[in-house]
Amino acid sequence: MSGALKLWERVPDPAGITGIDRVDLTLWAAAAAHAAGDGARAVALAREAAASADVSADPDRAARSYERLGQYLLDAGRFQDGLRARARAVELVPAHPPTPLRARVTAAMAQALIHAGPRDEARRWCEEALGVARAVDSAEVEADVLVTLGIVEQHDDLAKARSLYAAGRARAADAGNLEIELRALLNFGWLEFGVGNLAAARAAFDEGAELADRAGLGWSDFGITLRRGQCYVRFEADDWDGASGWLA
Numbered sequence: 001m002s003g004a005l006k007l008w009e010r011v012p013d014p015a016g017i018t019g020i021d022r023v024d025l026t027l028w029a030a031a032a033a034h035a036a037g038d039g040a041r042a043v044a045l046a047r048e049a050a051a052s053a054d055v056s057a058d059p060d061r062a063a064r065s066y067e068r069l070g071q072y073l074l075d076a077g078r079f080q081d082g083l084r085a086r087a088r089a090v091e092l093v094p095a096h097p098p099t100p101l102r103a104r105v106t107a108a109m110a111q112a113l114i115h116a117g118p119r120d121e122a123r124r125w126c127e128e129a130l131g132v133a134r135a136v137d138s139a140e141v142e143a144d145v146l147v148t149l150g151i152v153e154q155h156d157d158l159a160k161a162r163s164l165y166a167a168g169r170a171r172a173a174d175a176g177n178l179e180i181e182l183r184a185l186l187n188f189g190w191l192e193f194g195v196g197n198l199a200a201a202r203a204a205f206d207e208g209a210e211l212a213d214r215a216g217l218g219w220s221d222f223g224i225t226l227r228r229g230q231c232y233v234r235f236e237a238d239d240w241d242g243a244s245g246w247l248a
Contacts, residue, residue: 023049023061027068034072037219042072050085055092060101063092067108075221079116086112103132103141111148123152143171143180147187154191161191178215182208182222189229198237205229 030045046069053062070085089105110125126149133141146168154161169184189204205226212223 023053023065026052027065030068030072034075035217035220037221037224039072039076039221043069043076046072059092063089063101063105066092067105070108070112074112074115079112083109083112083116098132098135100136100138100141103129103136103138106132107141107145107148110145114148114151119152119155123149126152139171139175140177140180143168143175143177144183146171147180147184150184150191151187154187158191158195162188165191178211178217179222182212182217182226185211186222186226186229189226189233193229193233193236198233201229202233202237205233 026045026049030042030049033039033045034042046065050062050065050069053065055062066085066089070082070089073079073082073085086105086108090109093099093102093105095102106125106129110122110129113122113125126145129145130142130149132138133145146164150161150164150168153164165184165188169181169188172178172180172184185204185208189201189208192198192204193201209218209223209226209230212218212220212226217223218227
């Protein structure tokens with residue numbers, strides 16, 4: 001994809017030949033960089049896509065670009081920048097009528113607020129996103145919001161958070177979205193790790209890491225963080241050989 005971007009200006013009618021325009025190709029390249037663990041390149045490419053999208057002529061495409069930029073900024077630890085990008089995405093998509101894109105950008109806003117805003121505000125966006133996702137029958141967005149809501153609720157109600165993670169993972173599996181499954185397993189694992197339930201945490205991290213490796217996502221942010229969890233949980237359980245094996 002990077003090669004295609006470099007050749008874009010050298011080929012007559014590249015969109016006609018490839019069947020895709022430059023903005024979408026740039027977003028695909030950003031997604032590939034993110035999956036490969038190259039966060040800085042993912043941010044740069046998504047920023048390029050957002051800058052190139054015509055807000056007046058195609059606000060939906062611009063919204064998708066800003067939503068993806070927000071994700072990659074959040075993954076880079078740039079929480080306020082990520083929140084601003086996702087707020088811009090929400091601005092570009094009308095609340096009515098409900099649409100799959102509105103479900104996606106409101107779900108993204110809720111996720112950003114976990115890192116850069118009050119929990120009550122994150123909960124409010126979760127509730128809106130769930131309503132829109134169910135109205136348009138978007139299993140992927142519903143799954144993602146259930147996981148986000150689990151993160152919000154685990155501060156006050158561990159049982160509810162566990163239930164939300166399980167529901168989110170099941171819905172993600174129904175939708176065939178492995179990334180959201182991994183997100184559910186990762187957060188469930190850290191919840192159990194935090195309360196000292198090391199056996200459950202280890203099982204979640206191990207299962208998630210195996211799924212990530214099998215799908216070629218071992219070096220994605222999820223894959224790396226799951227492996228880190230595998231190491232930490234073994235260290236806490238005094239499994240020195242196991243912990244050093246994962247470090248190697």
